[in-house]
Amino acid sequence: MTAVELLRIEGVTKAYPGVVANSDVSFTIHEGEVHALLGENGAGKSTLVKMIYGLVKPDQGRMTWQGAPYAPAKPSAARASGVAMVFQHFSLFEALNVAENVALGMETPPPMRELAAKIRAVSEHYGLPLDPARMVGDLSAGERQRVEIIRCLLQSPKLLIMDEPTSVLTPQEVDILFRTLRQLKEAGTSILYISHKLEEIRALCDEATILRRGKVVGSCTPRDATAREMAEMMVGATITPPERRVGEKGPVALGVSDLSVASPIPFGTSLKSVSFTVAKGEVLGIAGVAGNGQDELLLALSGEIRTEGDRVRIHSQPVGDLGPVERRRAGLVAAPEERLGHAAAPNMSLTENAFLSGVVRQGLASSGFIDWGKTENFAKSIIETFDVRTPGTHVAARALSGGNLQKFVVGRELLQDPEVIVINQPTWGVDAAAAASIRQAILDRAAAGAAVVVISQDLDELLEISDSFAALNEGRLTRPRPVEGLTIDEIGLMMGGAHGMEVAHHVG
Amino acid sequence: MFGGIDPSLLIASLMMASVPILLAALGELVVEKAGVLNLGVEGMMIMGAICGFITAVETGSPMLGFLGGAVGGAALSLLFAVLTQVMQANQVASGLALTLFGIGFSSLLGQSYVGIKPPHLGAVPFGPLADIPFFGKVLFGHDLFVYLSIAAVAAIWAFLKYARGGLILRAVGESHDAAHALGYKVVRIRVLAIAFGGAMAGLGGAYLSLIRVPQWVDGITAGAGWIALAIVVFASWRPWRALLGAWLFGGITVLQLNLQAAQAGIPVEYLSMSPYVITILVLVLMSSGRGKTALNAPACLGQNFHAAR
Numbered sequence: 001m002t003a004v005e006l007l008r009i010e011g012v013t014k015a016y017p018g019v020v021a022n023s024d025v026s027f028t029i030h031e032g033e034v035h036a037l038l039g040e041n042g043a044g045k046s047t048l049v050k051m052i053y054g055l056v057k058p059d060q061g062r063m064t065w066q067g068a069p070y071a072p073a074k075p076s077a078a079r080a081s082g083v084a085m086v087f088q089h090f091s092l093f094e095a096l097n098v099a100e101n102v103a104l105g106m107e108t109p110p111p112m113r114e115l116a117a118k119i120r121a122v123s124e125h126y127g128l129p130l131d132p133a134r135m136v137g138d139l140s141a142g143e144r145q146r147v148e149i150i151r152c153l154l155q156s157p158k159l160l161i162m163d164e165p166t167s168v169l170t171p172q173e174v175d176i177l178f179r180t181l182r183q184l185k186e187a188g189t190s191i192l193y194i195s196h197k198l199e200e201i202r203a204l205c206d207e208a209t210i211l212r213r214g215k216v217v218g219s220c221t222p223r224d225a226t227a228r229e230m231a232e233m234m235v236g237a238t239i240t241p242p243e244r245r246v247g248e249k250g251p252v253a254l255g256v257s258d259l260s261v262a263s264p265i266p267f268g269t270s271l272k273s274v275s276f277t278v279a280k281g282e283v284l285g286i287a288g289v290a291g292n293g294q295d296e297l298l299l300a301l302s303g304e305i306r307t308e309g310d311r312v313r314i315h316s317q318p319v320g321d322l323g324p325v326e327r328r329r330a331g332l333v334a335a336p337e338e339r340l341g342h343a344a345a346p347n348m349s350l351t352e353n354a355f356l357s358g359v360v361r362q363g364l365a366s367s368g369f370i371d372w373g374k375t376e377n378f379a380k381s382i383i384e385t386f387d388v389r390t391p392g393t394h395v396a397a398r399a400l401s402g403g404n405l406q407k408f409v410v411g412r413e414l415l416q417d418p419e420v421i422v423i424n425q426p427t428w429g430v431d432a433a434a435a436a437s438i439r440q441a442i443l444d445r446a447a448a449g450a451a452v453v454v455i456s457q458d459l460d461e462l463l464e465i466s467d468s469f470a471a472l473n474e475g476r477l478t479r480p481r482p483v484e485g486l487t488i489d490e491i492g493l494m495m496g497g498a499h500g501m502e503v504a505h506h507v508g
Numbered sequence: 509m510f511g512g513i514d515p516s517l518l519i520a521s522l523m524m525a526s527v528p529i530l531l532a533a534l535g536e537l538v539v540e541k542a543g544v545l546n547l548g549v550e551g552m553m554i555m556g557a558i559c560g561f562i563t564a565v566e567t568g569s570p571m572l573g574f575l576g577g578a579v580g581g582a583a584l585s586l587l588f589a590v591l592t593q594v595m596q597a598n599q600v601a602s603g604l605a606l607t608l609f610g611i612g613f614s615s616l617l618g619q620s621y622v623g624i625k626p627p628h629l630g631a632v633p634f635g636p637l638a639d640i641p642f643f644g645k646v647l648f649g650h651d652l653f654v655y656l657s658i659a660a661v662a663a664i665w666a667f668l669k670y671a672r673g674g675l676i677l678r679a680v681g682e683s684h685d686a687a688h689a690l691g692y693k694v695v696r697i698r699v700l701a702i703a704f705g706g707a708m709a710g711l712g713g714a715y716l717s718l719i720r721v722p723q724w725v726d727g728i729t730a731g732a733g734w735i736a737l738a739i740v741v742f743a744s745w746r747p748w749r750a751l752l753g754a755w756l757f758g759g760i761t762v763l764q765l766n767l768q769a770a771q772a773g774i775p776v777e778y779l780s781m782s783p784y785v786i787t788i789l790v791l792v793l794m795s796s797g798r799g800k801t802a803l804n805a806p807a808c809l810g811q812n813f814h815a816a817r
Contacts, residue, residue: 054691055689055691074691075689075690075691076691079691087689091683091685091686091687091689091690092683092686093678093679093682093683093686093687094682094683094807095678095682095804095806095807096675096678096679096682100675100679103672103675104675104676104679104687104690104692105690109672
């Protein structure tokens with residue numbers, strides 16, 4: 001490398017009570033380099049970048065910025081040095097407009113009218129169209145990320161930190177983002193890119209540092225390594241892709257016919273005469289870009305939205321007019337996308353959360369009293385089976401990292417010996433090893449005779465585990481087709497809204 | 509005239525009656541915009557009332573009295589700030605405790621001040637302007653704090669809308685996590701907002717004991733702090749609407765007294781209930797439909813902030 005060193009990190013250590021988040025971490029970022037930081041959930045990536053951004057102080061070790069010692073006491077000091085950060089959970093204010101949000105992230109913002117003009121100029125230069133006067137609450141996830149990126153770019157940073165930037169984006173938005181990042185790299189900006197999507201890292205990054213349990217376990221040049229090799233370094237074990245057992249399809253376990261419901265979610269998408277059936281042992285994958293009715297479909301299947309009885313049937317029994325508890329009793333479990341607040345009660349312990357969903361099928365209550373011993377055991381078995389990293393079952397759900405909580409809430413449903421499983425985004429924000437084990441668990445349930453509906457925006461995931469495939473588009477579901485023999489072109493047409501065998505007309 | 513009620517007098521006394529609740533509501537509005545729900549307005553007002561009264565009587569200066577009231581209210585609010593911002597106590601419970609504590613403590617402080625007359629603060633001398641028929645009485649016959657309270661509405665409106673400080677304050681109330689991630693001192697900003705709210709409530713209380721009543725009696729605020737809280741919601745966190753709300757609530761109080769004096773056929777109780785009925789109606793209308801954004805409520809209102817690692 002002939003490039004100049006921008007940031008050198010040497011022997012950085014940070015410990016919290018009970019956890020060592022980073023231990024003796026060292027790596028170097030050069031100017032104009034896209035550097036990947038790879039690691040499983042809880043490997044200490046976030047703590048590390050928070051230290052670079054001045055949100056957390058290291059216990060030991062030192063950082064050198066362009067040859068001079070660097071120890072930002074607060075984010076504004078880091079920003080003054082030329083470090084900017086795009087957060088995983090956006091640090092945006094929904095009730096404020098784009099320009100105000102940008103102003104809040106700047107040290108000395110210009111007057112609003114000038115700032116708005118600047119935002120327009122920068123957003124056009126980088127191909128990220130954005131209207132400064134719009135309320136952030138009305139923007140899509142991709143547009144929100146643009147606000148964050150433009151906020152960073154307006155300060156012409158030397159180092160841009162991106163924490164899992166693509167986890168909320170559609171494939172098209174990812175393309176736009178990558179184009180922008182390459183443009184920035186050309187202009188000499190270094191980028192520290194955190195992700196566990198290995199293909200992305202291979203496509204974008206020059207160098208990679210791999211973290212495991214707070215320690216650097218290796219580094220590589222992503223272009224020369226395979227995704228498999230990097231994943232194994234990251235996990236420290238060999239990953240086995242889920243195994244698919246081809247079995248005979250059983251009788252239909254879940255039937256949905258002509259299901260139309262209005263969306264209870266503000267700005268949501270209503271379902272329009274959705275029909276499908278899933279047989280015992282079958283996995284139906286439902287694809288689609290976010291906001292095309294996925295949440296509504298989950299609500300209608302889980303029982304949170306009720307319809308006429310025979311719209312939804314389990315084992316040919318009408319359940320459409322039953323609530324979630326009765327549907328659980330009938331054998332259907334559901335895991336929604338939103339982990340905190342929908343799948344889990346944030347301030348309640350894991351034991352209590354295990355009870356909330358498991359009470360019916362696991363018999364955790366008798367004559368109105370909670371059987372805490374049994375509940376505790378159920379929670380423990382989820383934690384063991386799905387390798388949830390937590391100090392114990394007494395921990396509040398919100399204290400778990402996103403990936404760990406995801407393992408817990410998915411595991412909680414899968415362990416209830418269900419006959420019908422509905423999951424929205426089973427591996428969202430989960431690292432490669434855990435994602436593989438969740439997918440394996442889903443397939444195992446299917447092999448044991450459960451009918452499974454997986455709603456996901458990850459096409460690879462769907463193609464890996466599904467037997468049949470359908471796509472949601474503006475609340476309409478395409479006719480499910482067997483995955484075998486399906487081409488990418490056909491999938492694209494299905495997702496683009498061509499229903500069944502109709503010819504697609506793309507209006508420009 | 510309407511049943512023997514002089515409209516110019518009615519409007520003039522309405523403006524005066526609304527000053528304490530307007531000041532307290534403006535303070536609470538700023539506090540809530542920063543994401544803190546301080547239900548102790550009543551307690552801070554009554555502390556301001558007694559502290560202002562004592563200062564004014566002891567020094568003989570009504571202006572120093574108002575200063576003392578502001579300090580008294582702010583001091584009590586800092587207790588709330590320590591409880592909720594430092595020790596992470598529940599805001600609703602702490603606010604209610606603040607009210608109960610303030611009422612008791614003020615009564616203790618005021619024992620030897622019952623029946624004393626405070627120094628008088630006269631109307632602002634507008635000279636000939638005050639002699640204009642009708643408008644003279646309505647616009648130019650008031651004491652300084654009537655004008656100051658309206659100026660405060662404009663100042664707070666401009667601060668929240670145009671100043672960088674106001675933007676940061678709103679940001680903290682909107683999402684304390686995001687504000688923290690950007691490096692803003694959430695706790696410090698909130699403590700400052702709470703102290704400001706306490707000072708404004710204290711001013712409102714001092715206005716009651718020094719000008720409106722003017723003497724010290726136990727429980728002098730008589731629910732004015734709760735009305736101020738209702739006004740903030742009624743105004744959907746907008747300063748000019750808070751002025752409107754204060755005049756509406758103040759006006760109904762005055763009207764009720766006048767109607768009683770004029771022996772009108774409407775039972776007084778209906779009138780004293782009506783502001784609250786209107787508040788409930790406004791709440792229902794605003795929260796139906798477009799939800800929180802339409803209501804303009806700060807998203808983090810009442811939530812404690814704890815810096816995660």
